[in-house]
Amino acid sequence: xxxxxxxxxxxxxxxxxRSSGSVxxxxxxxxxxxxxxxxxxxxxxxxxxxxxxxxxxxxxGKTTLLQVAAGNMRPTRGDVELLGEPLDDTDLxxxxxxxxxxxxxxxxxxxxxxxxxxxxxxxxxxxVRRGAExxxxxxxxxxxxxxxxxxxxxxxxxxxxxxxxGERKRVQLARAxxxxxxxxxxxxxxxxxxLGAREALLxxxxxxxxxxxxxxxxxxxxxxxxxxxxxxxxxxxxxxxIVAAGPLAEVMRSAALSACFGLPLRLHRHGDRYTARxxxxxxx
Numbered sequence: 576x577x578x579x580x581x582x583x584x585x586x587x588x589x590x591x592x593r594s595s596g597s598v599x600x601x602x603x604x605x606x607x608x609x610x611x612x613x614x615x616x617x618x619x620x621x622x623x624x625x626x627x628x629x630x631x632x633x634x635x636g637k638t639t640l641l642q643v644a645a646g647n648m649r650p651t652r653g654d655v656e657l658l659g660e661p662l663d664d665t666d667l668x669x670x671x672x673x674x675x676x677x678x679x680x681x682x683x684x685x686x687x688x689x690x691x692x693x694x695x696x697x698x699x700x701x702x703v704r705r706g707a708e709x710x711x712x713x714x715x716x717x718x719x720x721x722x723x724x725x726x727x728x729x730x731x732x733x734x735x736x737x738x739x740x741g742e743r744k745r746v747q748l749a750r751a752x753x754x755x756x757x758x759x760x761x762x763x764x765x766x767x768x769x770l771g772a773r774e775a776l777l778x779x780x781x782x783x784x785x786x787x788x789x790x791x792x793x794x795x796x797x798x799x800x801x802x803x804x805x806x807x808x809x810x811x812x813x814x815x816x817i818v819a820a821g822p823l824a825e826v827m828r829s830a831a832l833s834a835c836f837g838l839p840l841r842l843h844r845h846g847d848r849y850t851a852r853x854x855x856x857x858x859x
Contacts (some may be wrong), residue, residue: 604653613639626792631812637795675756687736698753721749741772758791804847811835
Protein backbone atom coordinates (compact mmCIF):
# COMPACT_ATOMS: atom_id res chain seq x y z
CA UNK A 576 0.00 0.00 0.00
CA UNK A 577 1.34 3.40 -0.97
CA UNK A 578 0.83 5.87 1.87
CA UNK A 579 -0.45 9.26 0.63
CA UNK A 580 1.88 11.40 -1.47
CA UNK A 581 0.74 15.00 -1.64
CA UNK A 582 2.39 18.26 -2.50
CA UNK A 583 1.60 19.77 0.88
CA UNK A 584 -0.23 18.65 3.98
CA UNK A 585 -1.04 20.09 7.36
CA UNK A 586 1.07 17.93 9.63
CA UNK A 587 0.03 16.86 13.12
CA UNK A 588 2.22 18.07 15.97
CA UNK A 589 2.95 16.86 19.45
CA UNK A 590 0.23 17.27 22.03
CA UNK A 591 1.05 20.30 24.12
CA UNK A 592 -1.57 19.63 26.75
CA ARG A 593 -0.06 18.18 29.90
CA SER A 594 -1.60 14.92 31.03
CA SER A 595 -1.58 14.17 34.76
CA GLY A 596 -0.73 10.59 33.84
CA SER A 597 2.02 11.38 31.37
CA VAL A 598 5.25 9.39 31.43
CA UNK A 599 7.23 12.09 29.58
CA UNK A 600 6.16 15.70 29.26
CA UNK A 601 8.35 18.24 27.45
CA UNK A 602 7.15 21.82 27.11
CA UNK A 603 8.95 24.24 24.77
CA UNK A 604 12.27 22.46 25.30
CA UNK A 605 15.43 23.70 23.62
CA UNK A 606 18.94 22.32 24.03
CA UNK A 607 22.02 24.31 23.05
CA UNK A 608 25.54 23.00 23.36
CA UNK A 609 28.26 25.45 22.40
CA UNK A 610 27.10 27.16 19.25
CA UNK A 611 24.82 24.31 18.18
CA UNK A 612 21.07 24.29 18.80
CA UNK A 613 20.33 20.57 19.14
CA UNK A 614 16.61 20.86 19.97
CA UNK A 615 14.33 23.82 19.30
CA UNK A 616 10.98 24.47 21.03
CA UNK A 617 10.04 20.79 21.41
CA UNK A 618 6.72 20.04 23.09
CA UNK A 619 5.91 16.36 23.47
CA UNK A 620 3.72 14.16 25.67
CA UNK A 621 4.18 10.40 26.06
CA UNK A 622 1.43 8.56 27.94
CA UNK A 623 1.40 5.14 29.59
CA UNK A 624 1.11 2.12 27.29
CA UNK A 625 2.07 4.17 24.20
CA UNK A 626 4.80 2.83 21.92
CA UNK A 627 6.67 5.63 20.15
CA UNK A 628 9.21 5.62 17.34
CA UNK A 629 11.34 8.74 16.81
CA UNK A 630 12.54 9.09 13.22
CA UNK A 631 14.93 11.52 11.58
CA UNK A 632 18.18 11.82 9.67
CA UNK A 633 21.59 11.74 11.35
CA UNK A 634 22.03 14.94 13.36
CA UNK A 635 18.28 15.59 13.64
CA GLY A 636 18.41 15.60 17.46
CA LYS A 637 16.97 12.14 18.13
CA THR A 638 19.57 11.02 20.66
CA THR A 639 19.47 14.41 22.38
CA LEU A 640 15.69 14.08 22.71
CA LEU A 641 16.10 10.62 24.21
CA GLN A 642 18.74 11.85 26.67
CA VAL A 643 16.37 14.59 27.85
CA ALA A 644 13.57 12.01 28.20
CA ALA A 645 15.93 9.81 30.24
CA GLY A 646 16.91 12.61 32.62
CA ASN A 647 20.52 12.39 31.41
CA MET A 648 20.54 15.89 29.89
CA ARG A 649 19.09 19.15 31.17
CA PRO A 650 17.50 21.44 28.61
CA THR A 651 18.79 24.94 28.04
CA ARG A 652 15.20 26.17 28.11
CA GLY A 653 11.79 24.68 28.77
CA ASP A 654 10.16 22.34 31.27
CA VAL A 655 10.58 18.58 31.61
CA GLU A 656 8.48 16.19 33.67
CA LEU A 657 9.44 12.53 33.87
CA LEU A 658 7.12 9.95 35.42
CA GLY A 659 5.01 12.76 36.85
CA GLU A 660 7.90 14.59 38.52
CA PRO A 661 9.43 17.93 37.44
CA LEU A 662 13.03 17.18 36.45
CA ASP A 663 14.41 20.17 38.36
CA ASP A 664 12.86 18.94 41.62
CA THR A 665 13.52 15.23 41.24
CA ASP A 666 16.09 13.06 43.03
CA LEU A 667 17.79 11.36 40.09
CA UNK A 668 18.91 8.47 42.30
CA UNK A 669 15.23 7.61 42.75
CA UNK A 670 14.19 8.44 39.18
CA UNK A 671 16.80 6.73 37.02
CA UNK A 672 16.07 3.11 38.11
CA UNK A 673 12.51 3.69 36.86
CA UNK A 674 13.83 4.40 33.33
CA UNK A 675 15.26 1.61 31.18
CA UNK A 676 17.93 2.66 28.69
CA UNK A 677 19.78 0.87 25.90
CA UNK A 678 22.20 2.60 23.56
CA UNK A 679 25.48 2.08 21.70
CA UNK A 680 27.20 4.45 24.15
CA UNK A 681 26.15 2.29 27.10
CA UNK A 682 27.04 -0.93 25.27
CA UNK A 683 30.60 0.34 24.77
CA UNK A 684 30.96 0.61 28.55
CA UNK A 685 29.93 -2.99 29.24
CA UNK A 686 33.01 -5.14 30.07
CA UNK A 687 33.81 -7.74 27.44
CA UNK A 688 34.95 -10.25 30.08
CA UNK A 689 31.84 -10.00 32.27
CA UNK A 690 29.37 -12.85 32.03
CA UNK A 691 26.01 -12.21 30.39
CA UNK A 692 24.23 -12.92 33.68
CA UNK A 693 26.31 -10.28 35.47
CA UNK A 694 25.80 -7.77 32.64
CA UNK A 695 22.07 -8.00 33.34
CA UNK A 696 22.33 -8.23 37.14
CA UNK A 697 24.48 -5.11 37.53
CA UNK A 698 21.68 -2.96 36.14
CA UNK A 699 20.08 -3.27 39.59
CA UNK A 700 22.88 -1.13 41.03
CA UNK A 701 23.37 1.05 37.92
CA UNK A 702 26.91 -0.28 37.52
CA VAL A 703 28.56 -2.00 34.57
CA ARG A 704 30.85 -4.42 36.43
CA ARG A 705 30.07 -6.72 39.33
CA GLY A 706 31.90 -5.72 42.50
CA ALA A 707 31.24 -6.06 46.22
CA GLU A 708 27.47 -5.64 45.89
CA UNK A 709 25.36 -8.67 46.75
CA UNK A 710 22.47 -10.08 44.74
CA UNK A 711 19.86 -12.40 46.18
CA UNK A 712 18.15 -15.35 44.55
CA UNK A 713 15.23 -13.18 43.40
CA UNK A 714 17.61 -10.93 41.44
CA UNK A 715 19.33 -13.86 39.77
CA UNK A 716 16.02 -15.51 38.96
CA UNK A 717 14.68 -12.32 37.36
CA UNK A 718 17.84 -11.87 35.27
CA UNK A 719 17.70 -15.47 34.07
CA UNK A 720 13.98 -15.23 33.31
CA UNK A 721 14.49 -12.05 31.23
CA UNK A 722 17.34 -13.65 29.30
CA UNK A 723 15.19 -16.73 28.64
CA UNK A 724 12.27 -14.60 27.45
CA UNK A 725 14.59 -12.84 24.99
CA UNK A 726 16.04 -16.06 23.60
CA UNK A 727 19.32 -15.85 25.52
CA UNK A 728 18.96 -18.79 27.92
CA UNK A 729 22.06 -20.49 26.50
CA UNK A 730 24.17 -17.34 26.85
CA UNK A 731 23.98 -16.90 30.63
CA UNK A 732 27.56 -18.02 31.35
CA UNK A 733 29.14 -16.62 28.18
CA UNK A 734 31.46 -13.62 28.29
CA UNK A 735 29.71 -10.57 26.83
CA UNK A 736 32.61 -9.95 24.43
CA UNK A 737 32.15 -13.33 22.74
CA UNK A 738 28.57 -12.62 21.63
CA UNK A 739 27.41 -11.71 18.14
CA UNK A 740 26.02 -8.22 17.65
CA GLY A 741 22.47 -9.55 17.59
CA GLU A 742 23.02 -11.47 20.83
CA ARG A 743 24.47 -8.36 22.46
CA LYS A 744 21.41 -6.33 21.53
CA ARG A 745 19.09 -8.86 23.18
CA VAL A 746 21.26 -8.96 26.31
CA GLN A 747 21.20 -5.15 26.47
CA LEU A 748 17.41 -5.27 26.22
CA ALA A 749 17.29 -7.73 29.14
CA ARG A 750 19.58 -5.42 31.13
CA ALA A 751 17.33 -2.42 30.38
CA UNK A 752 14.31 -4.38 31.68
CA UNK A 753 16.05 -5.64 34.82
CA UNK A 754 14.83 -2.85 37.13
CA UNK A 755 11.21 -3.28 35.92
CA UNK A 756 11.21 0.25 34.45
CA UNK A 757 8.12 2.31 33.75
CA UNK A 758 9.56 3.54 30.45
CA UNK A 759 12.07 1.87 28.12
CA UNK A 760 14.20 4.08 25.85
CA UNK A 761 16.00 2.38 22.94
CA UNK A 762 18.54 4.37 20.91
CA UNK A 763 18.88 2.74 17.46
CA UNK A 764 18.63 -0.83 18.81
CA UNK A 765 18.95 -2.38 15.32
CA UNK A 766 22.07 -0.43 14.31
CA UNK A 767 24.83 -2.69 13.00
CA UNK A 768 22.67 -5.79 12.69
CA UNK A 769 22.43 -7.92 9.58
CA LEU A 770 19.00 -8.54 8.06
CA GLY A 771 18.30 -11.74 9.99
CA ALA A 772 19.40 -10.32 13.34
CA ARG A 773 17.45 -7.12 12.73
CA GLU A 774 14.24 -8.98 11.98
CA ALA A 775 14.72 -11.22 15.02
CA LEU A 776 15.14 -8.14 17.22
CA LEU A 777 12.10 -6.42 15.70
CA UNK A 778 9.99 -9.53 16.37
CA UNK A 779 11.14 -9.35 20.00
CA UNK A 780 10.19 -5.66 20.21
CA UNK A 781 6.81 -6.38 18.61
CA UNK A 782 6.10 -9.01 21.26
CA UNK A 783 7.13 -6.52 23.92
CA UNK A 784 4.88 -3.84 22.39
CA UNK A 785 1.92 -6.24 22.50
CA UNK A 786 2.43 -7.06 26.18
CA UNK A 787 0.10 -4.93 28.38
CA UNK A 788 2.53 -5.38 31.28
CA UNK A 789 5.47 -3.99 29.30
CA UNK A 790 6.73 -0.47 30.01
CA UNK A 791 6.02 2.51 27.80
CA UNK A 792 8.38 2.26 24.81
CA UNK A 793 10.32 4.92 22.90
CA UNK A 794 12.58 3.77 20.07
CA UNK A 795 14.91 5.95 17.98
CA UNK A 796 15.83 5.09 14.40
CA UNK A 797 16.54 6.68 11.04
CA UNK A 798 15.06 3.78 9.06
CA UNK A 799 11.30 3.32 8.64
CA UNK A 800 12.00 -0.37 8.05
CA UNK A 801 12.96 -0.58 11.74
CA UNK A 802 9.54 0.50 13.05
CA UNK A 803 8.31 -2.64 14.86
CA UNK A 804 4.79 -3.91 14.35
CA UNK A 805 2.57 -2.89 17.23
CA UNK A 806 4.02 0.58 17.77
CA UNK A 807 1.33 3.20 18.18
CA UNK A 808 2.88 6.66 17.71
CA UNK A 809 5.61 8.41 15.74
CA UNK A 810 7.59 11.63 16.11
CA UNK A 811 9.52 13.02 13.13
CA UNK A 812 12.47 15.34 13.80
CA UNK A 813 14.45 17.55 11.46
CA UNK A 814 17.27 19.86 12.60
CA UNK A 815 16.07 19.68 16.19
CA UNK A 816 12.45 20.60 15.43
CA ILE A 817 9.33 18.47 15.34
CA VAL A 818 8.00 17.95 11.83
CA ALA A 819 5.06 15.80 12.94
CA ALA A 820 4.02 13.76 15.96
CA GLY A 821 0.99 11.69 16.86
CA PRO A 822 -0.68 8.36 16.09
CA LEU A 823 1.36 6.27 13.68
CA ALA A 824 -1.34 6.08 11.00
CA GLU A 825 -1.60 9.89 10.88
CA VAL A 826 2.11 10.69 10.96
CA MET A 827 3.53 7.97 8.70
CA ARG A 828 2.71 9.65 5.41
CA SER A 829 4.92 10.25 2.39
CA ALA A 830 4.63 14.05 2.67
CA ALA A 831 5.57 14.12 6.35
CA LEU A 832 8.49 11.75 5.81
CA SER A 833 9.71 13.83 2.86
CA ALA A 834 9.64 16.95 5.02
CA CYS A 835 11.51 15.11 7.75
CA PHE A 836 14.37 13.86 5.57
CA GLY A 837 14.46 16.79 3.14
CA LEU A 838 13.90 14.86 -0.08
CA PRO A 839 10.88 13.46 -1.95
CA LEU A 840 10.07 10.02 -0.57
CA ARG A 841 7.39 7.44 -1.23
CA LEU A 842 6.34 5.55 1.86
CA HIS A 843 4.84 2.09 1.49
CA ARG A 844 3.01 0.13 4.17
CA HIS A 845 3.13 -3.66 4.21
CA GLY A 846 0.71 -4.82 6.92
CA ASP A 847 2.19 -3.32 10.10
CA ARG A 848 5.62 -2.55 8.57
CA TYR A 849 6.95 0.23 6.33
CA THR A 850 9.48 0.83 3.58
CA ALA A 851 10.51 4.08 1.92
CA ARG A 852 12.19 4.93 -1.37
CA UNK A 853 13.18 8.13 -3.09
CA UNK A 854 10.41 9.40 -5.34
CA UNK A 855 11.44 9.48 -8.98
CA UNK A 856 10.99 12.93 -10.44
CA UNK A 857 9.98 13.31 -14.06
CA UNK A 858 12.46 15.31 -16.08
CA UNK A 859 11.05 18.02 -18.39
